[in-house]
Amino acid sequence: MDTLVSTDISLAAQFLERGEIVAIPTETVYGLAANALNPSAIAKVFEAKNRPLFDPLIVHIGNKSQLTVYAKNISSKAQQLAEAFWPGPITLVLQRHLIIPDLATSGLETVGLRMPKHNTALQLLSQIDFPLAAPSANPFGYISPTTSRHVYDQLKGKIPMVLDGGPCEVGVESTIVQCDGEKVTVLRLGGVTVEEIERAVGPVSIQLSAASNPSAPGMFTSHYAPRKPLYIGKVEELISTHSDRNFAILSFHKKFDAAESCILSPSKNLNEAAQNLFGMMRELDAGGAEIILAEYLPEEGLGRAINDRLMRAASK
Numbered sequence: 001m002d003t004l005v006s007t008d009i010s011l012a013a014q015f016l017e018r019g020e021i022v023a024i025p026t027e028t029v030y031g032l033a034a035n036a037l038n039p040s041a042i043a044k045v046f047e048a049k050n051r052p053l054f055d056p057l058i059v060h061i062g063n064k065s066q067l068t069v070y071a072k073n074i075s076s077k078a079q080q081l082a083e084a085f086w087p088g089p090i091t092l093v094l095q096r097h098l099i100i101p102d103l104a105t106s107g108l109e110t111v112g113l114r115m116p117k118h119n120t121a122l123q124l125l126s127q128i129d130f131p132l133a134a135p136s137a138n139p140f141g142y143i144s145p146t147t148s149r150h151v152y153d154q155l156k157g158k159i160p161m162v163l164d165g166g167p168c169e170v171g172v173e174s175t176i177v178q179c180d181g182e183k184v185t186v187l188r189l190g191g192v193t194v195e196e197i198e199r200a201v202g203p204v205s206i207q208l209s210a211a212s213n214p215s216a217p218g219m220f221t222s223h224y225a226p227r228k229p230l231y232i233g234k235v236e237e238l239i240s241t242h243s244d245r246n247f248a249i250l251s252f253h254k255k256f257d258a259a260e261s262c263i264l265s266p267s268k269n270l271n272e273a274a275q276n277l278f279g280m281m282r283e284l285d286a287g288g289a290e291i292i293l294a295e296y297l298p299e300e301g302l303g304r305a306i307n308d309r310l311m312r313a314a315s316k
């Protein structure tokens with residue numbers, strides 16, 4: 001199959017209407033989208049990604065009013081979160097209406113819904129009359145794509161089209177929040193920070209899950225991983241532990257002495273660091289070093305989501 005990379009939104013809509021899958025831009029990472037109401041289209045997503053069927057997909061909507069079409073028993077806190085952060089990088093896990101097929105939710109009684117903050121994605125959603133089920137557009141377990149090129153390099157030949165919407169502005173995936181009555185639980189750290197969520201709805205609990213957590217079956221400990229071994233910590237300590245290896249360094253803001261190195265944000269800006277994270281991990285994975293030494297970031301705001309991704313990348 002030829003894979004077209006194009007900015008043609010109507011063409012993407014046509015593929016999706018025919019039950020084909022298309023990689024689409026969002027503000028977080030690129031997604032691999034299918035008609036969320038069409039099980040045979042959804043099945044193609046699992047196949048192209050090599051994704052286990054027990055890992056549920058996020059369903060993307062183009063309009064806040066669709067919340068009640070696909071979910072039920074929506075608590076006031078869930079409403080407040082949608083009002084405060086949609087369109088934006090937060091996914092709400094809610095009780096599903098049965099119009100959402102089992103395959104999208106891996107048979108769970110809940111569905112993860114989100115309205116992306118990306119003009120191309122929102123225009124696409126306005127041209128079709130169904131929501132889009134879309135996991136990140138990477139082979140299962142590998143680093144998520146933040147440019148159309150990343151997607152093309154890994155999925156060419158497997159999908160008909162990559163809709164190009166430029167580089168992703170947020171750079172890490174959405175925050176996943178389970179809204180069970182008035183209880184709010186963060187299941188995955190992401191583009192909306194815990195601090196921002198607590199400012200909107202008060203204290204929340206955080207339950208970052210591993211494979212053993214049935215409420216988020218897809219949250220594997222090892223994920224977002226480069227092919228090379230990656231170690232996370234304080235750079236000076238990592239260098240002295242691994243001095244006999246050929247290492248590359250991924251640091252927050254300082255330049256360290258290594259043949260290959262990337263700096264996430266010279267001005268210590270966590271937004272910029274998140275934007276650069278996955279692209280720089282890919283770059284170092286493709287380079288000549290044997291291992292990657294990654295600096296642990298300040299555990300605040302987006303730094304927590306970045307550290308979470310680095311820890312999962314490190315746990316192979």
Ligand code: TXA
Pocket residue numbers: 026028029030031032055056057058089091093105108110111112134135136137172173174175176187215216217218219
């Ligand atoms: O930013 C994002 O969220 C990106 C873009 C494309 O929207 N999508 C994304 O999808 O990161 P994915 O499939 O790579 O990660 C979604 C995770 C799944 O691994 C699963 O653990 C969780 O969301 N999830 C989905 N539905 C769920 C549900 N009903 N209950 C609990 N967790 C759910």
Ligand code: MG
Pocket residue numbers: 135136144
């Ligand atoms: Mg993913």
